[in-house]
Amino acid sequence: MKHITIVGGGLAGTLCALFLARRGYEVDVFESRTDVRRSPTDYGRSINLALSCRGITGLNAVNLMDEVSQIIVPMRARAIHDVDGEVKYQPFGRHDEEYINAISRTELNALLLNKAEQFSAIHLHFEKKLLSVDIHNKKLYFEARDGSAYEYSYHRLIGADGAASSIRECLKQEGLVQTEREFLSHGYKELSISKSHTAGMAREHLHLWPRDSFMLLGNPNPDDSITGSLFLANEGRDSFAELNTDSRLISFFKREFPDICKAMPNLVKEFFTNPTGHLSTVKCAPWYYRD
Ligand SMILES: Cc1cc2nc3c(=O)[nH]c(=O)nc-3n(C[C@H](O)[C@H](O)[C@H](O)COP(=O)(O)OP(=O)(O)OC[C@H]3O[C@@H](n4cnc5c(N)ncnc54)[C@H](O)[C@@H]3O)c2cc1C
Structure with a gap:
């Protein structure tokens, strides 16, 4: 049987595994994190996604839209909140x-x-972090969660290991691809907006608080709470670096987002505890080696 190895069990890696299994491939998926179904915390990344036609088309093709439609919240319009x-x-x-x-x-x-688990041809391996690739001998070197080393020979390899891909880095080090990762001057932080304060806010909307050089964005959740993402400059005026005390943070929110401040009772704790996510543009050419 044809065999493919995927590194990265995120959205792209798992969907890719499903498509390949349907085409008759045996697929091994290696993921560095614990299985998200057992340890669902996903610190440092956007908690919500906006799913549109392209994503729905992919999920439909693997017969997953019935389950997906149970957990989505339609966003019929933008609700743009002025200062x-x-x-x-x-x-x-x-x-x-x-x-x-x-x-x-x-x-x-x-x-x-x-x-993926419904397919006997898909094998999921969690807590296996790829450390390096021997492209010429088709070998992968992983570290397991307990620190032990794990070596694996692949036939064909797909890198679905995200924006900081180790596979891309390895191909770059071998001089097989040219890559560039440019970080944006802004980062983002997840902040929750409590459901007990969202009664007056339009349901089934994407809430936006756009300001000159930064923005708060709110994705609705099924329980009527909203997950906020603050996009803010890393340095300079009105930046993550500048908002370094409780009082600066609170006065910034009261000035810029007065209508939503009271709905964020955990603002200070979350702002100083949740990690700041990076935003970057990745370029890679070519994006494959041989086949
Ligand atoms: C703030 C923000 C908002 C976004 N909003 C949207 C949106 O609204 N709609 C939308 O469609 N897209 C959105 N995106 C983009 C979307 O998140 C990405 O397109 C998507 O996550 C890409 O999926 P992926 O599986 O390629 O990568 P990831 O989701 O990053 O998954 C990569 C996987 O590989 C694993 N991994 C990484 N390194 C290793 C390693 N060395 N060994 C083993 N496993 C490894 C990771 O643990 C992870 O599970 C947003 C992105 C950001 C940052």
Whole structure:
């Protein structure tokens, strides 16, 4: 049987495994994290995704949309919150059936993993972190969670190990691809917006608090709470570096987002505890080696 190895069991890796298994491939998926279904915390990354036509097409193709539609929240329009509290609404499409959907990244990943487990040809290996690749001898070197080393020979390899891909880095070191990763001057941080304060806010909307050089974005959750993502400069005026005390943070939020401040009772704790996510542009050419 044809055999493919995928490194990275995130959204792309698991969906890719499902497509390959349907085409008759035997697939091994190696993931550095613990299985998200057992340890769902996903620190440092965007908790929600907006799922649109492209994602739905992929999920439909692997017969997953019935399960996915149970956990999505339609976002029929943008609700744009001005600094003076006025809200403007902008539909995403021209017709009622044109909208995007908020979905928990972890729950979507869990559904994809559940589906993958239904295929005897897909083998999931968690807590295996890829350390290096011997491209010429087709060998992968992993570290398991207990620190032990694990060596694995592959036939064909797909790197689905995210923006900081080890496989891409290895190909670069071998001089087989040219890559560039440029970090943006802004980062992001997840902040929760409590459901007990969202009663007056439009349901089934993507909430946005756009300001000159930064933005708060709110994705609706099925329980009516909202997951906020603050996009802010890393350095300079109104930046993560500048908001380094409780009082600076609170006065910044009261000034810029007065209508939502009271709905963020855990703001200070979350701001100083949750990691700041990086944003980057990755270029890689070619994005394959041989076949
Ligand atoms: C703030 C933000 C908001 C976003 N919003 C949206 C949105 O609304 N809609 C949308 O469609 N997209 C959105 N995206 C983009 C989306 O997150 C990515 O396109 C998607 O996550 C890519 O999936 P992936 O599986 O390629 O990578 P990832 O989701 O990063 O998964 C990579 C996997 O590989 C594993 N891994 C990494 N290194 C190793 C290693 N060395 N060994 C083994 N495993 C490893 C990781 O643990 C992870 O599970 C957003 C991204 C960000 C940062």
